[in-house]
Amino acid sequence: MEAEVxxxxxxxxxxxxxxxxxxxxGIVATSAVQAEEAATKLGTPVVVVKAQIKTGGRGKAGGVKLAHSPAEAAEKANEILGLKIKGHTVRKVMVAEGADIAEEYYFSILLDRTKRRYLAMLSKEGGxxxxxxxxxxxxxxxKRSFSPLDGMTDTLARDMAYEAGFDEGDVAKLVPVFKKLYTVYTEEDATLVEVNPLVKTSSGEIIALDGKVTLDDNAQFRHPEHRDLQDHGATDPLELKAQKMGLNYVKLDGSVGVIxxxxxxxxxxLDVVAYAGEDLASQPKPANFLDIGGGANxxxxxxxxxxxxSDPQVKSVFVNVFGGITxxxxxxxxxxxxYKILDSEGIEPKPLVVRLDGNNAELGRSILNDAHLPKLEQVETMDAAARRAAELAN
Structure with missing residues (x-):
């Protein structure tokens, strides 16, 4: 699974x-008082109070509101903070300057993995x-697919704008904005840069009114400053713990741990465990995705x-390893x-089902047999092991 932020x-x-x-x-606020202060500082006749969450549909869910005074900005922030939008709780808002919008457009650049190229998309219908x-x-x-070696050229940007139906005057303003957004995409090692809407104001200015950026976490070694952009407060504590250990872990909502x-x-x-649990009373499902990778020690x-x-939801664990490099x-x-670590910390182990196959499988099974670990069972096939792990979590 690719790591993205x-x-x-x-x-x-x-x-x-x-x-x-x-x-x-725009100024970020985590309380109504801060929102009022932000609106005062911006000093514009109208401000927009916008929920800061990592999902779409804010407007329809009441997460974007106009305010015509600092006091009203505080009111609107109070209404938005704590709101749940698609399962995300709003913990902060951005108080931004209002804009006199004449037209709304859409523009994005993303990674086209199937073609191993970049893909730019543009529409005169934004928002x-x-x-x-x-x-x-x-x-x-x-839509325009293009090579990373060519980049976002003036010709490509102009051709897209003309094809979308923009006139010559707008094209001249849009091309440099497209190229700057491409610079964000490449220099920040992003996999997505999206502006929806990209607006034209009544005075003819082109402004990125709302932005979405996804960064490639695998490129973080080139961007130590990106660490500050990760919102650890919104990250599941177990995922954060795994991240610090260098593990590829995603928490799910089931009761069978999977490695x-x-x-x-x-x-x-995950599929086999979910299928095995369908016939059982509590229908146990996978509790996580955890890939220890090749060559794990x-x-x-x-x-x-x-x-x-460490996950209290986990009732059993299924370790499924096919030895190659590992x-x-x-x-x-x-x-x-x-097990030794658990014992030293006084933590009782949970039922563990292990299926080892491939490189040094017999030696691995022998090590586990000789250790006489409590609540550990070895099962030969993947299906049978998944079934047993599901039964133990039932």
């Missing part, structure tokens, strides 16, 4: 500003759900188990090591 709108706005993309001023527009009126969305080596095997294991395995066993004896040593 979605930014809040205010963080995307800051990146836009740093690369010369025209934006409006709408782009997926819906693409489905209902595909002609209204201009495997290789994303494909782990995804298959005993320490990685022990860390993975420590994270999963040797099964190292996995077995990691399990033994994890």
């Amino acid at each position: 979605d930014l809040y709108e205010y963080q995307a706005r800051d990146l836009f500003e740093a690369h010369g993309v025209p934006t409006l001023k 709408v759900e782009i997926e819906k527009l693409a489905e209902e009126r595909p002609d209204a969305l201009i 495997g080596n290789g994303a494909g095997l782990v995804m298959s294991t 005993a320490e990685v395995m022990a860390n993975g188990l420590e994270v999963i066993l 040797a099964c004896d190292e996995v077995a040593k990691g399990i033994v090591q994890a």
Whole structure:
């Protein structure tokens, strides 16, 4: 699973500003009092109070409101803060300058993984759900696939704008904005830069009114400053713990912990566990995705188990390893090591079902047999092991 970091709108706005993309001023607030102070500081006749969450549909859910005074901004912030939008609780808002909007457009650049190229999309119809527009009126969305070696050239930007129906005057204003957004995309190692809407004001200015940016976390070694953009407060504590250990872990809502080596095997294991649980009374489901990767050693395995066993929802754990680069004896040593850590901390182990196959599988099984670990069962096949793990969580 590829690691990506979605930014809040205010963080995307800051990146836009740093690369010369025209934006409006905005100030983040976590309380009504701060929102009032922000509106006073901005000093514009109208401000917009916008929920800062990492999902769409804010406007329809009441997460975007206009205010005509600092006092009203405080009122609106009070209404928005604490709101739940698509499962996300609003903990902060951005108070931004109001804009006199004449027209709304859409523009984005993203990674086209199937073609291994970049994809730019443009529409004269912004401020709408782009997926819906693409489905209902595909002609209204201009798409251009281009090579990273060529980049966003003047010719490409102009051709897209003319095809979308912009006149010469607007094209001249849009091209430099498109190129600056492309600079954000490349220099920040993003996998998505989206502006919806990109607006034209009544005075003819082009402004990025709302921004969405997704960064490639695998490129973080080039951007130490990106660490400050990660919202650890919104990250599940177990995911944060796993992240610090260098583990590829995603928390789910089930009761069967899952550890495997290789994303494909782990995804298959999740499916098999879910299927095995369908016939049981409580219908146990996978509690997580955890890929220890190829070549994992005993320490990685022990860390993975420590994270999963820290989840109070987990009732059983299924370790499914096919040894290739990862040797099964190292996995077995990691399990033994994890049990020792649990014992030293006075934590009682949970039922553990282990299926080892491939490189050094027999040696791994022998290590586990000799260790006589409590609540540990070894099962030969993947289906049978998944069934047993589901039964133990039932």
